Amino acid sequence: MKNKDFAVFVLTYGRSDRVITYETLIKCGYIGKIYFICSDDDKQLKEYQSLYKDKVIVFSKKDYKGTFDIGDNFNDDRVVVYARNACFDIAKNLGITYFMVLDDDYNRFDYSFKKDLQYNTAHKPIKNINKVFDVLLNFYKETNMKSIAMGQGGDFIGGHQSGLWKKQISRKCMNSFLCSTKRPFQFVSRINEDTTTYTYLGSKGDLFFTTALLRLNQKDTQSNEGGLTDIYLDQGTYVKSFYSVMYMPSSITINTMGIAHRRLHHRVKWNNTVPVILEEKHKK
Numbered sequence: 032m033k034n035k036d037f038a039v040f041v042l043t044y045g046r047s048d049r050v051i052t053y054e055t056l057i058k059c060g061y062i063g064k065i066y067f068i069c070s071d072d073d074k075q076l077k078e079y080q081s082l083y084k085d086k087v088i089v090f091s092k093k094d095y096k097g098t099f100d101i102g103d104n105f106n107d108d109r110v111v112v113y114a115r116n117a118c119f120d121i122a123k124n125l126g127i128t129y130f131m132v133l134d135d136d137y138n139r140f141d142y143s144f145k146k147d148l149q150y151n152t153a154h155k156p157i158k159n160i161n162k163v164f165d166v167l168l169n170f171y172k173e174t175n176m177k178s179i180a181m182g183q184g185g186d187f188i189g190g191h192q193s194g195l196w197k198k199q200i201s202r203k204c205m206n207s208f209l210c211s212t213k214r215p216f217q218f219v220s221r222i223n224e225d226t227t228t229y230t231y232l233g234s235k236g237d238l239f240f241t242t243a244l245l246r247l248n249q250k251d252t253q254s255n256e257g258g259l260t261d262i263y264l265d266q267g268t269y270v271k272s273f274y275s276v277m278y279m280p281s282s283i284t285i286n287t288m289g290i291a292h293r294r295l296h297h298r299v300k301w302n303n304t305v306p307v308i309l310e311e312k313h314k315k
Contacts, residue, residue, distance in 0.1 A: 032161045034168050036128045038064035040088075040121070042114045043135035047078035051250065052137040059140050059160035068114050068121065088125075090117040099217040102227075102274050112224040115208075119215050129168055132208040139248035143182060143196070150191035163245065171209050176238040177216050178229075180204045181245040195243045202305060204229040204239035207247060220274045226297060227275045230282060233305045272297035279304065 039061070041052050056065065067087045069079050079087050092113040099116055115132060122130045140163075142155040157163055171179055183206050186195040195201050205225040216237065220227035229239040275283045275297050282303035285295055 032063045033165050034129065037130065037164065037168060038066060038122070038125065038127050039131045039133060039164075040066050040068050040118050041133050041135050042068045042111055042118075043079070044070065044073055044109075044111070044114075045075055046135055047075040047082060050135045052133050052135050055137055055140060056160065059157045061160050061164075063161060063164070064127070066121070066125070068118060070114060072108070088121050090114065090121065100219045102220045102277060105221065107221070110221050110224075112218050112221060115218040115224065118210065119212055122210075122212050128213060129171070129209070129211050131164065132210060134206065134249070136250040137206075137247045138250060140181070141246050141248070142244065143187065143246045144244055150196055152190055157245070167209060167242070167245070171211070174238070175214075176240055177214055177232065178204050178208045178210050179240045179242060180207045180209070181247045182241055182243055183247055183249065186241065186243070187246065195241065199243045201241045201243070202229075202233060202239060202301070203241050203299070205241070206249065220278060223271045223274045223297070226283070226299070227278050230275065230279045230299060230304050234279065234282070236306055269295045 039056065041050060043050050043052075050067065053065065053067075065086060067079060067083050069076055069087055069089050071089050071091045073079070076087075076089065090113075092108050095113045095116050099112075101112070111134070118130060118132050122128070139154065140157045140160055142157060143151055145151045145155070167179065180203070182195055186201070187193045190196070203226075208225075216228075216232060218224045218228045219231055233239055269285065272283075272285055272295060276285060282300045284298050284300065286298040287295060
């Protein structure tokens, strides 16, 4: 990579033998710095350290309790939001300014366009993800955004008619986060923290984006043991989505999604989420 002041942080818990994201990055040609962010309450911590040596960075959730709004008074810490917030301190301690935060269960990184820049319905795997990260980082540096993400499967429902593809860039940020220690922010909400954070901070004027040109694919939620699977199975998708509703009741609602097997999921009403600029004709 041309940008040396950059690293990938893979947030992982209870999956020392199957950090799928790491394997996928290697397949995509990644040669830059990479670290595995683990909490000290992980029962597989020794296995991680045995496999990945000095690439394992250990933090304590206790150090971050009470430092941000968790959204409830429960005591269930089987969540990733602590790791997300710890990443800014970890990057500073490592002397790194820019970092990409990824979950541990991504099995594809793809281009979503063809050579003629038209929408690509077929998977087109990224073979040199170093160049992709360089371009994405250069774009990030030229803006004042807090973070930018790759698109994900649901963003492209409808193909070339999907909302994200038509816009090419959208004011949301989920699953992957390009961040900087120079532009710190705090994730909020015990679960569904990505949606809650980009809407809550977006309502205050902070910029979070997703690009339509890149997409990642995640293993089916709740089918991959470890990570957040246990808490999702215990609490269900209704509770997960309702955290975001509590923070942003004017813009987030609970709806159903899916066809064969419908499940509850959140929906963001974007016009009710972020500040807008009114035309002069509306000025009183």
